Amino acid sequence: MKKTVLLVGTGLIGGSIALAIRKEHDCFIYGFDINFEQVEKAVSLQVIDEAVRDLEEPAEKADLIILASPVEETKKIMKILASYKLKEKVIITDVGSTKRDIMKLANELWNGDVTFIGGHPMAGSHKTGVESAKAHLFENAFYCLTPQTTTPYEKIEELKKMLKGTNSKFLVLDAEEHDYITGAVSHFPHVIAASLVKQVKKHSDQNPFISMLAAGGFRDITRIASSSPRMWKDIVKQNRDNLLDLLDDWIMEMRNVKSILESDENGKAIARYFQEAKDFRDTMPVRAKGAIPSYYDLFVDIVDQPGAIAKIATILAENEISITNINIIEAREGLLGVLQVTLQTEEHRIKARTVLEQHGYETY
Numbered sequence: 001m002k003k004t005v006l007l008v009g010t011g012l013i014g015g016s017i018a019l020a021i022r023k024e025h026d027c028f029i030y031g032f033d034i035n036f037e038q039v040e041k042a043v044s045l046q047v048i049d050e051a052v053r054d055l056e057e058p059a060e061k062a063d064l065i066i067l068a069s070p071v072e073e074t075k076k077i078m079k080i081l082a083s084y085k086l087k088e089k090v091i092i093t094d095v096g097s098t099k100r101d102i103m104k105l106a107n108e109l110w111n112g113d114v115t116f117i118g119g120h121p122m123a124g125s126h127k128t129g130v131e132s133a134k135a136h137l138f139e140n141a142f143y144c145l146t147p148q149t150t151t152p153y154e155k156i157e158e159l160k161k162m163l164k165g166t167n168s169k170f171l172v173l174d175a176e177e178h179d180y181i182t183g184a185v186s187h188f189p190h191v192i193a194a195s196l197v198k199q200v201k202k203h204s205d206q207n208p209f210i211s212m213l214a215a216g217g218f219r220d221i222t223r224i225a226s227s228s229p230r231m232w233k234d235i236v237k238q239n240r241d242n243l244l245d246l247l248d249d250w251i252m253e254m255r256n257v258k259s260i261l262e263s264d265e266n267g268k269a270i271a272r273y274f275q276e277a278k279d280f281r282d283t284m285p286v287r288a289k290g291a292i293p294s295y296y297d298l299f300v301d302i303v304d305q306p307g308a309i310a311k312i313a314t315i316l317a318e319n320e321i322s323i324t325n326i327n328i329i330e331a332r333e334g335l336l337g338v339l340q341v342t343l344q345t346e347e348h349r350i351k352a353r354t355v356l357e358q359h360g361y362e363t364y
């Protein structure tokens, strides 16, 4: 039977989930957003079927309600939903980056009558808005689920089935554990990325060349600092205690680095420090989406002249290799440039490397 879905928050993540659900299921999706322009855009992009200005009626018709707003807003919406007469069999889920506060509230609002299963697809982007939504955004990513202790197993399976089109890997976790883990691998790195950018900003006030030359590595590790401040303010608020512990740890780590630099005459200790970090990072599953997004990148040396990128794109297209993203790395100016080509799979990356090398390109 055709299911009725209500999506609250028709932005990047909500839109991507709606598209993934549509791929697998014949359903009718209502969309609600405090920014009505976003819902209208979602209708015109065929992400949802109908834009609504009021929550009550669609909420009471829904078999599945997905909350995809910033996490503090999600709590407000949950309280509103609790005052409605929802269907007995409804499943409510959310996509928030934090889970403890939301699950605590869910346990206060609902115990047994309505099923609330917390959710967090562990992939995304620094972009916002439904115009960036993609059905494959969560492909191969971990998708954490934090059910209530009272949630029957079948309900979890029912939600997984609805979310099958995300092609993600479901992981059932306790909300406390979830926030500790994501604090370390996602929320804290966000704080550090923002602080690195602030540090460079301070220096760039004194020397304008600093921002101009900030490229490559700096851009990589600070990309997430361009994410939505509105969204991150809520995440940090809900995971403050873990972040404060991590910050204490980090300050100790920086003191350690400082003392190594002060006393390391021949550079051996700092080389060991870098080696240890490299060894651990190299064991991390960077090819699987998760806290570290998976990008199948190939770097290609190109001569900086008109048509150089088009030539590479044509060779790849002729070999049926789709490009996810293409980027000129600005660090290398002059005759040679480096093209960063992001592909969809490891197989495509290997194939792209082979065909480009056959055409005389140097890749790495």
Ligand SMILES: NC(=O)C1=CN([C@@H]2O[C@H](COP(=O)(O)OP(=O)(O)OC[C@H]3O[C@@H](n4cnc5c(N)ncnc54)[C@H](O)[C@@H]3O)[C@@H](O)[C@H]2O)C=CC1
Residues within 6 Å of the ligand: 008, 009, 010, 011, 012, 013, 014, 032, 033, 034, 035, 038, 068, 069, 070, 071, 073, 074, 076, 077, 095, 096, 097, 098, 120, 121, 122, 123, 124, 125, 126, 127, 128, 129, 130, 228, 231, 235
């Ligand atoms: N951006 C990312 O990479 C990821 C984000 N998340 C989580 O997904 C949620 C949504 O984030 P995005 O889609 O990235 O942001 P977004 O900014 O693209 O979308 C959020 C939408 O929620 C709407 N909204 C805000 N308050 C609302 C309210 N009270 N009622 C209805 N709609 C409201 C906004 O107008 C906006 O359209 C957040 O909770 C975030 O923690 C989870 C995984 C990845």
Ligand SMILES: O=C(O)C(=O)Cc1ccc(O)cc1
Residues within 6 Å of the ligand: 096, 097, 121, 122, 123, 124, 125, 126, 186, 224, 291, 293
């Ligand atoms: O843009 C990126 O690389 C991200 O890491 C996106 C992201 C943001 C918030 C999450 O809760 C999960 C993933």
